[in-house]
Amino acid sequence: MTRLTGKILVVDDDPAICMVISEALKRQGHIVRTVGSIAERREALPIFAPDVLITDVMLPDGDGLDDVAAILAQEPDLKVIILSAQNTLNTAVRATGQGAFEYLPKPFDLNELSRAVTEAMSVRSSSSAPEPGEGSGGEELPLIGRSAQMQEVYRTIARVVGNDLNILVLGESGTGKELVAEAIHSLGPRRSQPFVAINMAAIPRELIEAELFGYERGAFTGAVARSAGKFEQAEGGTLFLDEIGDMPMDAQTRLLRVLQSGEVTTVGGTRPVRVNVRIIAATNQDLPNLIADGRFREDLFYRLNVVPIRLPALRERAGDVPLLARHFLDQAAVGGLPRKTLSAEAAGLLELYDWPGNVRELQNLMKRLTVLTRDQEIQVQHLRQVLTFAESLGGPAGTGTVDLREAARRWSREQLAIGAGVNPSELHDKLLAVIEPVLLGETLAAMDGNQIRAAATLGMNRNTLRKKLTHYDIDPAMPLRER
Numbered sequence: 001m002t003r004l005t006g007k008i009l010v011v012d013d014d015p016a017i018c019m020v021i022s023e024a025l026k027r028q029g030h031i032v033r034t035v036g037s038i039a040e041r042r043e044a045l046p047i048f049a050p051d052v053l054i055t056d057v058m059l060p061d062g063d064g065l066d067d068v069a070a071i072l073a074q075e076p077d078l079k080v081i082i083l084s085a086q087n088t089l090n091t092a093v094r095a096t097g098q099g100a101f102e103y104l105p106k107p108f109d110l111n112e113l114s115r116a117v118t119e120a121m122s123v124r125s126s127s128s129a130p131e132p133g134e135g136s137g138g139e140e141l142p143l144i145g146r147s148a149q150m151q152e153v154y155r156t157i158a159r160v161v162g163n164d165l166n167i168l169v170l171g172e173s174g175t176g177k178e179l180v181a182e183a184i185h186s187l188g189p190r191r192s193q194p195f196v197a198i199n200m201a202a203i204p205r206e207l208i209e210a211e212l213f214g215y216e217r218g219a220f221t222g223a224v225a226r227s228a229g230k231f232e233q234a235e236g237g238t239l240f241l242d243e244i245g246d247m248p249m250d251a252q253t254r255l256l257r258v259l260q261s262g263e264v265t266t267v268g269g270t271r272p273v274r275v276n277v278r279i280i281a282a283t284n285q286d287l288p289n290l291i292a293d294g295r296f297r298e299d300l301f302y303r304l305n306v307v308p309i310r311l312p313a314l315r316e317r318a319g320d321v322p323l324l325a326r327h328f329l330d331q332a333a334v335g336g337l338p339r340k341t342l343s344a345e346a347a348g349l350l351e352l353y354d355w356p357g358n359v360r361e362l363q364n365l366m367k368r369l370t371v372l373t374r375d376q377e378i379q380v381q382h383l384r385q386v387l388t389f390a391e392s393l394g395g396p397a398g399t400g401t402v403d404l405r406e407a408a409r410r411w412s413r414e415q416l417a418i419g420a421g422v423n424p425s426e427l428h429d430k431l432l433a434v435i436e437p438v439l440l441g442e443t444l445a446a447m448d449g450n451q452i453r454a455a456a457t458l459g460m461n462r463n464t465l466r467k468k469l470t471h472y473d474i475d476p477a478m479p480l481r482e483r
Ligand SMILES: Nc1ncnc2c1ncn2[C@@H]1O[C@H](COP(=O)(O)OP(=O)(O)OP(=O)(O)O)[C@@H](O)[C@H]1O
Pocket: 142, 143, 144, 145, 171, 172, 173, 174, 175, 176, 177, 178, 179, 180, 242, 284, 324, 359, 360, 363
């Protein structure tokens, strides 16, 4: 399928955002120009004559939306995409009112933006119909997520794609560390060169050096011919050192030497060879802890950790779960499985789970559901059937238990973290004092203030209820729901 390409003018005063958008759209074959203000936009429009204008609202010299209607009056064929960090309904309405083609609240998803550009180009070209929902092809942008945590990751990526600084990607297993490494490689100038990944945990320890640096014929038993190492294979491109915390000490020393000298000597070899490779390392371990235990070299850590990128666990960005879940359903459909959708309630339920296996676990689950669910839409009851964590999701009574448990967990952690300020012997009473009045008040309100029925519903003696009401200073006659 051929994609329509054209000229895109991007207006944003944040160079990192300009860079990310520009790189992504250039990869799709568009010609992109970026400017940072309304004045520059005014200047660039007649000269560059873009097909699509992507503009921020809050610009240093004014409101980027104000002139849009006037611009469109001059250039009725121009398609305008508005980006705004304000995220208010008002901005969205104004954007539409000014005749913008699309409005994307910041933080936006790059996939969505490139989709909007594709659509804008299709609409411009009257001869070809707009392309229906994308989802195939290699030009899809890999990282999904609109949460503030992921926007921070995108911004850091944007800052490092153009240089060769060593990157250390940190995060639990399955959070997307390798995907980030691939994104840095494929958005940067090394993109046409190899991306080579090696996982230290997946290779027998005694073979790691040979794998990484290569070996000469006869270097050890079984070395029947010379073999190129990963460094050599990655020449000109990027080497991704996954699970770096599992690297044996000897290999660490050798790696450090390579990073210091820019030269590799194969196992059994004598002649060092210059290498030009960008290093991105990743780990789910706490390297400072390993250093303290004498299992990781501190000097290597500093070499690798020039720019750290910490990937949030999925539970820290639960808001991204529905987006990712639907992405994986689409992905499964592109892979030949039946296309499934996700009900809003089911998506909400997924947000409540802890995701110890992070994005990988969600991806696998979506694949499983695609295969196992007969209905076209995946509903709450389907999740309850397949998920082993269904019991913890509050059963048929709903999801409130999980919310409450989560809230209690956060509260307890918070209190324990405060430490000095809290008398630990009071912690239990303190939590009860938060929860119990709410329960009593709500029950009384539901029973119209009838203490006998409230006590029965709560499963407690009426006198006990009375005592508690006095203790918490609750007036049973008051409208209690507002408590
Ligand atoms: N933000 C994301 N958007 C879309 N897919 C993602 C995202 N993050 C991770 N994935 C997908 O989840 C799976 C796991 O990601 P990846 O292998 O990059 O994680 P990892 O952190 O390197 O895991 P490990 O530490 O176990 O090696 C991959 O299939 C990847 O494509």
